[in-house]
Amino acid sequence: MLLLLHPLALIGLATVPLLVLVYVLRNRFRPRTVSSLMLWRLPVEPRSVGARREKLRLPWLFWLELLALVLLVLAAAGPEAGIRQGGRPWIVVLDDSVSMRARSDHGTARERAVALLEAQLRERKPSLVRFILAGVTPRVLEGTGAGLRDVRSRLEGWSCVAPAADLERAIGLAAEWACNRADVVVLTDHAPPEGMEPGEGVVWHAVGQRRVNAGFVGAARTAAGDRDRCFIEILNGAAGAHRTELIIRLGQEVWDRKSLALAPGERHRLVFELPAGAPILTAELGPDALDEDNLLWLAPPPRRKVNVAVALTNQEWVPLIERTLKATGLSQTTTNTPDLVIFQGEPRPWPARTWTLRWVEPGQPALFTGPFLLNRAHPLAQGLSLEGTLWAGPTSAADAGGVPVVLAGNTPLLTESVSPEGTRHLELFYEPAHSTLHESPDWPVLFWNLLNWRAEWLPGLREPNVRVGAEVVVRHEGAGVRVRGPAGWERTMETAADPVVFEPPRSGLYEVTSGARTEWLAVNLLADGETDLSACTEGTWGAWRSEAAAEVHSPWPTWLGLAACAALLAHLYLVTAERRSVG
Amino acid sequence: MGAQINGMRRETMTLKSAIRDALCAGERQGAAYRLEWPPQGPSGAMGARLGRRTGTSIDFQDYREYQPGDDLRFVDWAVYARTDRMAVRLFREEVTPHLDLIVDGSRSMDLEGTVKGPATAFLAGLLAAAAARSQCTRAVWVSGEGYRRVRNDALPPSAWDGPVFDSTHTPEQACDWLPPQLRRMSMRVFLSDLLWPGDPARLVRRWMAGGAGLVVIQVLTREELDPPPCGGVRLTDSETGESLDMHVDESVVRLYRTALARWQQTWADACRSCAALMTTVVAEEVIEGRHGLDRAGLLVPG
Numbered sequence A: 001m002l003l004l005l006h007p008l009a010l011i012g013l014a015t016v017p018l019l020v021l022v023y024v025l026r027n028r029f030r031p032r033t034v035s036s037l038m039l040w041r042l043p044v045e046p047r048s049v050g051a052r053r054e055k056l057r058l059p060w061l062f063w064l065e066l067l068a069l070v071l072l073v074l075a076a077a078g079p080e081a082g083i084r085q086g087g088r089p090w091i092v093v094l095d096d097s098v099s100m101r102a103r104s105d106h107g108t109a110r111e112r113a114v115a116l117l118e119a120q121l122r123e124r125k126p127s128l129v130r131f132i133l134a135g136v137t138p139r140v141l142e143g144t145g146a147g148l149r150d151v152r153s154r155l156e157g158w159s160c161v162a163p164a165a166d167l168e169r170a171i172g173l174a175a176e177w178a179c180n181r182a183d184v185v186v187l188t189d190h191a192p193p194e195g196m197e198p199g200e201g202v203v204w205h206a207v208g209q210r211r212v213n214a215g216f217v218g219a220a221r222t223a224a225g226d227r228d229r230c231f232i233e234i235l236n237g238a239a240g241a242h243r244t245e246l247i248i249r250l251g252q253e254v255w256d257r258k259s260l261a262l263a264p265g266e267r268h269r270l271v272f273e274l275p276a277g278a279p280i281l282t283a284e285l286g287p288d289a290l291d292e293d294n295l296l297w298l299a300p301p302p303r304r305k306v307n308v309a310v311a312l313t314n315q316e317w318v319p320l321i322e323r324t325l326k327a328t329g330l331s332q333t334t335t336n337t338p339d340l341v342i343f344q345g346e347p348r349p350w351p352a353r354t355w356t357l358r359w360v361e362p363g364q365p366a367l368f369t370g371p372f373l374l375n376r377a378h379p380l381a382q383g384l385s386l387e388g389t390l391w392a393g394p395t396s397a398a399d400a401g402g403v404p405v406v407l408a409g410n411t412p413l414l415t416e417s418v419s420p421e422g423t424r425h426l427e428l429f430y431e432p433a434h435s436t437l438h439e440s441p442d443w444p445v446l447f448w449n450l451l452n453w454r455a456e457w458l459p460g461l462r463e464p465n466v467r468v469g470a471e472v473v474v475r476h477e478g479a480g481v482r483v484r485g486p487a488g489w490e491r492t493m494e495t496a497a498d499p500v501v502f503e504p505p506r507s508g509l510y511e512v513t514s515g516a517r518t519e520w521l522a523v524n525l526l527a528d529g530e531t532d533l534s535a536c537t538e539g540t541w542g543a544w545r546s547e548a549a550a551e552v553h554s555p556w557p558t559w560l561g562l563a564a565c566a567a568l569l570a571h572l573y574l575v576t577a578e579r580r581s582v583g
Numbered sequence B: 001m002g003a004q005i006n007g008m009r010r011e012t013m014t015l016k017s018a019i020r021d022a023l024c025a026g027e028r029q030g031a032a033y034r035l036e037w038p039p040q041g042p043s044g045a046m047g048a049r050l051g052r053r054t055g056t057s058i059d060f061q062d063y064r065e066y067q068p069g070d071d072l073r074f075v076d077w078a079v080y081a082r083t084d085r086m087a088v089r090l091f092r093e094e095v096t097p098h099l100d101l102i103v104d105g106s107r108s109m110d111l112e113g114t115v116k117g118p119a120t121a122f123l124a125g126l127l128a129a130a131a132a133r134s135q136c137t138r139a140v141w142v143s144g145e146g147y148r149r150v151r152n153d154a155l156p157p158s159a160w161d162g163p164v165f166d167s168t169h170t171p172e173q174a175c176d177w178l179p180p181q182l183r184r185m186s187m188r189v190f191l192s193d194l195l196w197p198g199d200p201a202r203l204v205r206r207w208m209a210g211g212a213g214l215v216v217i218q219v220l221t222r223e224e225l226d227p228p229p230c231g232g233v234r235l236t237d238s239e240t241g242e243s244l245d246m247h248v249d250e251s252v253v254r255l256y257r258t259a260l261a262r263w264q265q266t267w268a269d270a271c272r273s274c275a276a277l278m279t280t281v282v283a284e285e286v287i288e289g290r291h292g293l294d295r296a297g298l299l300v301p302g
Helices: A007-028 A038-044 A060-077 A109-124 A148-155 A167-178 A315-328 A442-456 A556-582 B002-007 B015-030 B077-083 B116-133 B171-177 B200-208 B250-273 B283-287
Strands: A002-004 A031-034 A079-081 A090-095 A129-134 A138-141 A183-188 A202-207 A214-224 A227-236 A242-250 A253-262 A267-275 A281-285 A295-298 A306-311 A340-343 A355-360 A366-368 A372-374 A391-393 A403-408 A411-418 A424-429 A465-467 A472-475 A481-484 A490-493 A500-502 A508-514 A517-524 A538-543 B033-035 B044-065 B087-103 B137-144 B146-149 B187-192 B213-220 B231-237 B243-248 B277-282 B299-301
Touching: A007 A060, A038 B243, A038 B250, A060 A556, A079 A556, A090 A109, A090 A167, A109 A148, A109 A183, A109 A202, A129 A148, A129 A167, A138 A167, A167 A183, A214 A267, A214 A281, A214 A295, A214 A465, A227 A253, A227 A281, A253 A267, A295 A517, A306 A315, A306 A442, A315 A442, A340 A442, A366 A411, A391 A411, A472 A508, A490 A500, B015 B116, B033 B116, B077 B087, B087 B116, B116 B137, B116 B187, B116 B213, B116 B283, B116 B299, B137 B171, B146 B171, B171 B200, B187 B200, B200 B213, B200 B250, B213 B250, B213 B283, B243 B250, B250 B277, B277 B283
Parallel strands: A031 B231, A090 A129, A090 A183, A183 A202, A306 A340, A340 A355, A355 A424, A465 A517, B087 B137, B087 B187, B187 B213, B213 B277
Antiparallel strands: A002 A079, A129 A138, A202 A538, A214 A227, A227 A267, A242 A253, A242 A281, A281 A295, A366 A391, A372 A403, A403 A411, A411 A424, A472 A500, A481 A490, A481 A508, A508 A517, B033 B299, B044 B087, B137 B146, B231 B243
């Protein structure tokens, strides 16, 4: 079916009769003198039978000009052929969030969406189908086939495990690919958000249903001294009241069981403590529409201690340092290779992974009352104020090396340098006899920051409890990392890069092994938007692209324009050849 | 010569200078030729060239029986002694042959943008020079409102004051109004494009009447022989000024060629019926030195 996007351009065809007229007039009056008309009259005679209509005979140039004219007019009219409404390609945006797994009497939302899609495919028969998974970030499923078998095969990659669906980004990507040619089909479980009106070319199908559902939407387990502090938050995501049962297990044993009666949208929070060293906590809610948010795991938080060695030449301050280290709760003394050495005197060689804090007492100290300049982005400066602090430091900056962390004017008081192996070496210019820093709250803060920073660089998981979609950081000191997760998921990372970062694909318990160390990683859904099914609905918004709006970027005008150019070039060649022959 | 003519740029030549240059070129080339007379020999007034009839020269021709009144000085007494019969010796006559060169002076003979006029002048100069080398007198006639002799036509062609091609009348009309005074028993050569409607046989008979021979030379350009398919044109007759609008394509060209061939055949038939000779030359080839009159038997080198 031929479609003209700009039919008014056909007015240009009115120039065709003008061209014919010009040629007729020009041909009629091209003068030429001959010796006699005697022989020329012979071909057109006899005239005795009456008037005879002369056939209009025109040269090649005329036909070339006519061809170029018609091609240009057609190019301006924007013809489009070959793509019917049903034959237009589709770009299907699939909601890849967990809420599409919500079950009702008619199966899950995903199953209803697949059935709807297949019905639409049978009805409209698109020329090709491309899928975009709308998760936290849009992803593309390979393949463009429009056959039902091909589509079903590719839809197996639609797993609906993402903690959220960024449909707007996915639709934006689809619209960019569509180039006003394809229809964008959205399959999700809720209506378009406020302020978003699917226009022509975007068809929004919602296949969700409001079902009873409650789930875990928040959880944490942190070390608090010799106990673990736990926090659990439960949301009733149903439109009505919901009663369910909460079972908390420690290992295989039931630690607590309680019945919950939740109002619509109510959040129930639990805070409790566990003894340090308690096994993995498992929480479970009663069955409802969505199973994925009914399970929760909380792994024990890591209690890493930093091996600190103190080697001060001025024994007067050793008790101060030891008290400070003890107050942080993050240090332990060891006879093995220390993680951190606090020393005085000239720098010495230390083991490759040992951090150092060199305490320099200036002989002729200068007293600084502030203001102090702090590198607020540095881990050591977190929480430091230094207000009202007297700091006896060096008289000049000549002795200092490394990057300043704390400055008084242009005099560095605390500096940091990094060795090629990545270990940190700090220099503290401080004379306690004339200073008040060690008597202020900033002193333990400074050392807590130091030990905490060092502890973060110790091997192991940085955070054992994360949400789905979050990145997990593991330090392994070159030993490599092996991760085993639910449903046989496994990944081995033998790399020199330290730390390694990976993203668990779904919620569940993961075993992280690095060298001889094995830790548990708990990955939980904890997504309010997925647990809350109160906004789920069914319906269709938007419209299929109409014929007239299709193919704004059709290639036909380009090809027609090129053909017109070719005709004009041929015309130019003929004119030039004719002039050359006449000359 | 041909190279000289070729050296002249057609666009820059004015009509008169081009005609004069062509006459000079024809005169120079004609110095290498002699006129070839008809088989029965030349005719004309008493002169220095042997004629085709008996006369008073010293060249013996034949015997015939004596008849009363014959000059006794021509009786061959030796024959009478041997045969007892009176026989008279006949000698060939001595004549002065004459060439009447008749030139079509109509405008079509010097069509603008063609070399038809110079080619005609070249042929006239060539024939006149060849006639002079054949000890032949000549007269050059040009048609107009009647026929008039070209001034100084007894002088070499380079000194002629013509011909001028400016007539709007056909040679046939001119002949009706004022025919040329052709010498009896003269050789006649007619230079024309023959492109006018009329009766060829009538004119050929008039040219042939009282003459020793007639050669009709048709001068045409290449375009007149084989016109190109040039599309829609308004054709204007150079003499009558009449116009004809038509589209000249291959089919029309084919019809034109057929008509031209038919017309040439009509002229050839008319000439053949009067024992005249007809030949067609291409103006451009004449200008290039390939006149073809030697091949036609009108000129012989030497």
